Amino acid sequence: EVQLVQSGAEVKKPGESLKISCKGSGYTFTTYWIGWVRQVPGKGLEWMGIIYPGDSHTRYSPSLQGQVTISADKSTNTAYLQWSGLKASDTAMYYCARQGLRDAFDYWGQGTLVTVSS
C-alpha cells in the first residue's frame, strides 16, 4: 500500500528555520516525483515544487524560488521542505504528494500544519 507520512505540526517564531518531512513507503521511492502543495487556512491549493528522489532534480514555482528548499534522502525514502527564515505568511497546511500518471498527484500525505507567530 502506497503511503506518504508527514511529520507533525510545528509552531515557530518569525525568522526561525524549519524542515518538515514526508516519508514514502509501499512503492519505489526513487522513481516517482514528489511534490509539495501549500494551503493557507480557508484558501485554495498552491503548487510549490517537485523533486525526483532518484537524482534530486528539483523544480520550483517561480513565486517561491529562493524562499524554500526541497530535498530528498533516498536512503530513508524521505522528502523534505525547509525554510531558513520563516514569516507569518508561511502559516499554512503543507501537503506532500506523489506524482503519478499524467503527472497528477495520486497519493497524498496527511498534511503538516505550520504556524508562524511571534
Add this chain to the structure above:
Amino acid sequence: DIQMTQSPSSLSASVGDRVTITCRASHNITNYLSWYQQKPGKAPRLLIYGASSLQSGVPSRFRGSGSGTDFTLTISSLQPEDFATYYCQQSFSYSTARTFGQGTKVEIK
C-alpha cells in the same frame, strides 16, 4: 504561469442532482488536467487524471472531459459524500508552476 479558472466558485445542489464544474486554462494544456476532491480537514483526493481517466477506486458517477483549454467535471448523481470542494490542476507546465484552479465548493441545497 498558466492560469486555471474554475466556475462556478460555489454551487448548491440536492442529492441525486447532476452537477457540472468547468475549468478553463489560459493556454493549451492538451490533456494534462486533473481533478481533486477535498473535504474539510482532509488531504485532497485524486478523482480524474489525464482529463478523462478515472482514478482507481473512484465511483463511476464522476466523469471528466475536455482537452486544450476547456475541461469539465461532471457528477452524474450527487451523493451525500460528494459535498466537498473540487479543484482542477494543470500539469502541462515544465518550468513554471503547475497551477490549481481556485476551487468549487459543492454545498447541500
